[in-house]
Every structure is written in C-alpha cells, then in structure tokens.
Amino acid sequence: MSHKRCNGDVVREGAPERGPRTLRAEGALKAIAAGPQPERRLRAVLEQALVFAGASLAALYTPGDDRELLCLVESAGAPRTLYGVRDSYPAAGGSPVADAHRTGEAVWIGPEEFAGSAESRHVPSSGFSLAVLPVRGDGGGCLLALTEHPEGFDSDGRGCLEVIAEAVTCPVPAGPAESAETGELQPDAFTLAMDTGRAEVGDDILRLFGLAPEEFDGKVETLLGLTVPEDLPSLMSVTESDHMTIGERELEFRVLQPTGPPKWLRLSGRLLPGGDGRPALLVGTVADASTLRPDVTDVARVQRLAAALATAGTVRDVSQAVVAALRRPLRADRIALAELENDRLVVTVLDPPDPESWPELWRLEWRTEWPDAPVRAMPTLAAALREGRARIWPAGTGDLEPALADVGPGGLAVLPLPAGGRMAGACLIGWDTPHDFGPDERALLTASAGLAGQALMRAHAFDAEHELVGMLQRQLLPRRLPKLPGAVAVARYLPSTAGLELGGDWYDVIPLPDHHVALVIGDVQGHSAGAATLMGQMRTALRAYAVEGHPPDVVVSHANRLLTGMETDLFATCVYVDLDMEEGSAWCVRAGHLPPVLRHPDGSTEIAEVEGGPPLGVVAQADFPMSPLRLRPGTLIALTTDGLVETPESDIDEGMDRFAHALAVSAPAHLGLVADALLGNARRNDDVALLLVRYDGMALRPLRESWSVWRLPEAVRHARRFTRRTLRSWEVPDAVVDGVLLIVSELVTNALVHTDGKVRLDLTLIGDRLRVAVADASPRTPVKPTSIGWEATGGRGILLVEAMSAAWGTLPVSGGKQVWSEIPVGG
Helix, strand or coil, X not given: CEEEECCCCCCCCCCCCCCHHHHHHHHHHHHHHCCCCHHHHHHHHHHHHHHHCCCCEEEEEEECCCCCEEEEEEEEECCHHHCCXXXXXECCCCCHHHHHHHHCCCEEECHHHHHCCHHHHHCCCCCCEEEEEEECCCCCEEEEEEECCCCCCXXXXXXXXXXXXXXXEEEECCCHHHHHHHCCCCCCEEEEEXXXXXXXXXXXXXXXXXXXXXXXXXXXXHHHCCECHHHHHHHHHHHCCCCCCCEEEEEEEEECCCCCCCEEEEEEEEEECCECCECCEEEEEEEECHHHCCCHHHHHHHHHHHHHHHCCCCHHHHHHHHHHHHHHHHCCCEEEEEEEECCEEEEEEEECCCHHHCCHHHHHCCCCCCCXXXXXXXXXXXXXXXXXXXXXXXXXXCCCCHHHHCCCCCEEEEEEEEECCEEEEEEEEEECCCCCCCHHHHHHHHHHHHHHHHHHHHHHHHHHHHHHHHHHHHHCCCCCCCCECCEEEEEEEECCCCCCCCCCEEEEEEEECCCEEEEEEEEECCCCHHHHHHHHHHHHHHHHHHHCCCCHHHHHHHHHHHHHCCCCCCCEEEEEEEEECCCCEEEEEEEECCCCEEECCCCCEEECCCCEECCECCCCCCCCCEEEEECCCCEEEEEECHHHHCECCECHHHHHHHHHXXXXXXXCCCHHHHXXXXXXXXXXXXXXXXXXXXXXCCCCCCEEEEEEECCCCCXXXXXXXXXXXXXXXXXXXXXXXXXXXXXXXXXXXXXXXXXXXXXXXXXXXXXXXXXEEEEECCCCCCCCCCCCCCCCCCCCHHHHHHHHCCEEXXXXXXXXXXXXXXXXXXC
C-alpha cells in the first residue's frame, strides 16, 4: 500500500504557541512518520488522538469512487457502534462529517447541541462531544473524534487534533500491476482482487502452503483448497467482498501438510475500496503462527492452572492463581492481571506489588490498593484487546507507548482474556532483560489466557453477587458512627465469603443524655435473609429501648421479651455497655455473647469478668445482671463476634486469648489501623463484626445541679431562686440570667399544671452552653400551638421557650419525659 500526504508537513511554520500535550503529540507524530512500518502509519496517527487529545474514538473519512459518499477508511479506539458512527455519510447531507468536508472548516459540537440534532436519533447515548476536522489535499477527507469528557475537547486537545489532522495520510490502493512493475510486493505479502479472485502472492506465503512459485496459478481457490475444511467459513468471510468491512482484519487458520498435523497461519489483511477502474483489493500478509499453538509439553502446567482456577472463588483468587502459574515458569520480572470494565482496566493483582516497580502512568493512577487506567491511554493494548489474540513484543521493539514498554523492556507479552464472547480482561507479563520467547512459553501463554478469562468471568459474577449481599447487609448497619465527647469509636463488618447468604452480626453506638453512650454488638443465629431481617429488628429495638432512658438490664430484658414474642426459631446474642463519659465508668450486660476485652493504658489486656444471661429469645423471664467496668483515660474497649475468634481447630477461649494478645501489641492511637490489623487474619467462613472504642475522658467536665420541685403554691418561685443561686455560683453573665429564669418558669409551670407525679429540674453547664431540663412522669410531649387568639390566656409558654432557646426538645425518660432547652451563655 502506498500513501499520499493530505497536507504537507506535520508542524506548520509560524503556528501559534502550542500546549504541552500538543507539543508531545507533534513529537510522537514525527516519530511515527519516520517509523519502519508505513502500512500501520495511519492507524498509529489516529491513536495519538486517544493518547493526547483524550478522544474515545478517532476515525478518518475520505470521498468514495462517485464522490457522493464519505467512506470510513480507518478508526481507532472504542467500537463505533457505541456512538452510532456509520461507515459512510452522504457528502451532500447535513451530518457534521459532510459539513466539515463541504465547508473546509472544523466542526465542534458539545453534548447539548448534539442531543438536539437529527444525528442524535442514530446514537444510543448523546453524552459526548464531537469534533470533525477537514483533511487537506487531493480529494480531501475528514478526521472525526469523539470524547466523553464533560467539558469536551479543551484548547490543548483541539490543538492536538489539528496537528493530527495535518499528519493524516490518506491511503491509496496499489493494484497488482503496480506492485509487479515496481517490485513492491514483499515475500510475505499478497494482494487479492475482490471481483475476479485473482491473487498475487509472495514466495514466503507460497512456501507456507507447500507450493513453488511456478505451481501457483493465481487463483485464490487454489490456496483455499489447501486449508482445513473447518477453517473455510472464516476464510471466506475475508475473501468475499460482501462480508469484508473497511479496515484491518486478522484471523488464524490451518493449512494441510504432506505429513504431520496442519500448520497454523495468521492472515492480516485490509480491504481497500476500488475506484477509477481499479477493483476493490484485499492486501495484507500471511505469517507462520504455529509457535503460538498449544504444545503437549505444557499439558501439565495447564492442568495445574486449571485445577487452581477451579477452586478460585473471587477475582483476587483467580488473579493470584494466574500469577503463581505463570511468573515462575516464565521467569518473568513482573506480571499484572486486570479486569476490563467499560473502557478502563481495573487491576486485580500486581506482582511485585510495590508502585516503584511499575511505569509512571500506572503510579499516577494508583488511587486505592491497585491502579486503574483508561484503555485509550494505551492504544497498543486496546488493539490487542480488540483483536482478541496474544501479542508478544521481544526486546528492542520500538513501537510501544511508555506505559507498556516500561512493563517489559526486555520483552512483553499481552494476553487478552476471552470469555463469553467478549474480553474479560488482560494479563501483562514483562521481562527486564532480553527474553527469548520459545514455543513452549508461547503455548503456555495462549492456553492460560482462555482458562483465566473464563475463571475471571465466573469470579466476577460471584464477586458481584457477594457485593450485593454485602450491600444489603450494610444497609442494616449504621452508615456512620456518631462523634463522641471524650471517646473515639471505630467499627468494621466483614461478610462471609462462604456462600452468598446474609449474616446476622451487627453493632451500634447510641448517644444518650448526660454524656452517656450505649455500645452494642450482637449476632443472630444462622446465615439467611431471615437472620438478617431479625438482626435489623433487634438493632432497632435495642436502640429504641435505650433512647427511652431505661437502664442497661431493662433494655436487654425488653429486647428479650420482644424476640420471644416473635415466635421465631432463631435466637440472638448481644453485649450492651452503658458508658458514662464524665465519670469513666460503665455498666455491662451480656446475653450469651462474648465478653468485652479491655486494653489498659499500660498495654495490658483483660477479658472482662461480666456476668451473663441466656441468649435473647430463649427464656421469656430471664435475668440479665449488670456488671460494672472502671475505665481510665486511654482504655480501649473491644467488642466482637465469634466469627473473629472461633476456628474449627481451636475452642473459643483460645481465640479470645489470641484476640486479647493482638489487642495488646496494637497502637491504640490509630483505631482504624488497629481494626484492620485485627481483621487481617479473619477466617471468612463466618461474618464478623468488630467495635472498638477508646475512652479518652472529657477535657471539659460539665457542672450539674438538680432540684426536686415540690407541688406547692410557690414551687415555681423556689425553682427560680434555685436557678438564680446556681447561675451566680457558676458566674453566668447577668445578661443571660433573666432569659434562663423565664425558660425555667415556663417549663416548671407546664410540668406542674399538665402532669402528675414528681418533677425534677436539672441544670448543666458545659463550655459556653447552659442546658435546662425539666423531667416529669407524663410521656405526653408538649405541643406547640399553631395559632393563638388575642383573648387566649395560655398556650404561649412553649413559644416563649422556643424563642429564647438556641435549641429545645423532648426525650423519653423511664416512662416519662424530659423537656430541655439549651441557651448560649458566652460573651
């Protein structure tokens, strides 16, 4: 194939200042222009639009024979069907391609503008930007580029597309006569006239078919007759013009041999449209591909890999099995396995795992445990995935982008992993020193790719289902833990990897009045949707009983009676700890669950001696005794479920001892790291919940005073006098006192008038906020009136409290309620 320059040099004289990506694109285009493979030059030029301009797709259109159609010549990047890009457009039509060709001006279209155009009817999704640039020269043409970036092509990206349009070469077909006259037909090349079936074939190809040059009659049927019959349909799809599309095509087929098995050959071809009296031509090369076919000496290795993949459940398991099977036998320096998700490669394993061993692009994309990168940033890899066959680049291959070349400077193998009619991912294997790819290694690579692709698809499906199960489980757990005064809490939950059933482990952290906090962890029997549902009910019940103001033993007793009355066959275990942040004390109730483990500030650990009751839901009238815990600042409380400490090889007491030892050697300053370390060796045949709380003590202790309000005629005056005396002793500014006294009067009056029983007034000062709380025996919450007439004699009390308070509300307290108000008292 020969080419003609559509527009002069790559870089124009006197061009405006270019952006950094444009300058890099110019350098890359110069290198391509000087490259040794002119037949691949056009595609390589288009691929630069993917690398430097951020395009998802780049394509070249040129006028057809009758000049009425603009026909697709070559494309690079994502499949055209994703964007509705067609093989041809009417030159006189209203498409952006036709407009750019007709006017000679570039067309830039954003997502909103494109969505309103007629062309959008042919596109599955219009969330992308389009650029069409005219290609100058004889006959002209158009460079089309698409990007999914929300802002479209920026100024530097447009500059890149302009220099790429200047560098594009329009392919001109070379006929058989021209090849024969000039002697350009290479020994491994061929040309085939699609209308007559006449072929010109190089000597090397004829030798692969077992023919001497004088024995070949120039008919393609002669060559087809020497192939294995089963491979004829795929060959006919190439040699018949009705089935062949514009662009490159590769396939492998077998030719019969006089003795021994058939030989594998690889055909790389391109269909060139005819015109000006020339027929449409298929031009390309044929090479020996037998070294890429399986060899019996690799059967044992392939069998071992198949056995390992058969037991690999997750994507990580599959990745590790592939690394173990390939890196040592191949003596590779690095190996990467990645899933293909949309147009991004999501790495599942790197060996070695440290970022310094991998190219700069990989390090820049290192967001989490492993990096991921867009496929379009590595066009060579994208081409290998599109073709779906193993590719090998020995040392010294100069046509690789740095992101791939630096993976294997001494040699690189890229294995697309096919599965279910698509590419599941890719495996990259690199060597630092020059590596000789022998036939055994090539066979092992090819055989391993198919096995790994199928296993990766199965594992991905399992991971997706398992993630769904985990998501449902996490919806039943707290989304985030509250910030605690004087303490830090961290929790972790690990679902089981044994099957896809939901677990019943849970945890909770419940803020309570007066700087108390309830810590809860529990486990419902079994692994099923029923267990998970019951877990959600028990967590909600315990939280509701705790917020009502009940002591710990009553909270657990109520939950036990609730579960017993549900008539379920399941039971639950739990630990409930009520922690007083001000005093550094706690009360613990245990219902058939593991006791808390305490790590003291000196590093020693203690499995708390806590009396226990039966599991919830077993005995309706069970007792759940409370046990005290004393905490010094710096003490770490650890609550967990049996999935973390129980194993088939040892009893639960040994597991608790191991858990306590791991806690002792941890650094409690970073609770998240402590939690991750404790879960690092967890067996995943059961779900695991872990709750860690470090008690630091409150830096600012609140001041508290209480007053029992007697039902006397002057009760409100006594409450006001108590309040004034207390505020004076706390040195509260006089400017605030009158407002506080008004709030006390209203709250105490409401309690005395509208309720029966005891009434208590509590005053709390912490920092610059004063809290006034009045508790009574009625559960009825005061209602704020929506409207009050001028003649009404009551109903304004709550409105006054709301107006004078920074915040106010009610809390249930042991069958009654507490109405509270907060007032800022700072200067």
